[in-house]
Amino acid sequence: LNAVLEVGNISETVEVVAGADVVNATNAELSNTVTPRQVKELPINGRNPLNLLNLIAGANPTSSSINGQRTSSVNYTRDGLNVQDNFIRNGFVSDQPTVDDTGEFTVITQNAGAEYGTGSTQVVLVTPRGGSDFHGNVFEFNRNSKFTANTFLNNWNGVPRAFLNRNQFGGTINGPSVIPHFGE
Numbered sequence: 001l002n003a004v005l006e007v008g009n010i011s012e013t014v015e016v017v018a019g020a021d022v023v024n025a026t027n028a029e030l031s032n033t034v035t036p037r038q039v040k041e042l043p044i045n046g047r048n049p050l051n052l053l054n055l056i057a058g059a060n061p062t063s064s065s066i067n068g069q070r071t072s073s074v075n076y077t078r079d080g081l082n083v084q085d086n087f088i089r090n091g092f093v094s095d096q097p098t099v100d101d102t103g104e105f106t107v108i109t110q111n112a113g114a115e116y117g118t119g120s121t122q123v124v125l126v127t128p129r130g131g132s133d134f135h136g137n138v139f140e141f142n143r144n145s146k147f148t149a150n151t152f153l154n155n156w157n158g159v160p161r162a163f164l165n166r167n168q169f170g171g172t173i174n175g176p177s178v179i180p181h182f183g184e
Helices: 036-041 049-055 152-157
Strands: 032-034 075-077 104-110 119-126 135-144 167-172
Touching: 032 049, 036 104, 049 104, 049 119, 075 152
Parallel strands: 075 119
Antiparallel strands: 032 104, 104 119, 135 167
16 A cells, blocks of 8 residues: 655744743842732741742741851841841841732842842842722631641551641721822
């Protein structure tokens, strides 16, 4: 059986879509940004977005260090202002952020510019942008031992789950800033 193959019509379409830069060509810093979507949608214990620091490459959640450095070498800023305890410098942020007042944050782990201040690692928090309308939310955050799993060793030894019932209630409201105008 002699099969005859005919040349068909060949057409190829290449579509290029702009995306995130693979290589940072503007400066020498090494950074990672946690996006507003990640801050809002990832499950976070205690509604503190700084718990997402554990997602950054080089972060060690057991010692709270980044790239093996001491916690005192991390500098926390919010909208360009220093928000950490500069006396203790152990990663304690006196202005505890929540998922409602943090739009996104960037962690610069190497070669941070001079505009960021001291510290070999920079955590730059940014508040969400405002709008022209009033809006808000109300929340209840509940952690209950009825919905948690027991640890492997507790199961092995027949120890029941530890009791936990934590409720966080709160809400936010924000809107346009109104600056009073007096006189002409």
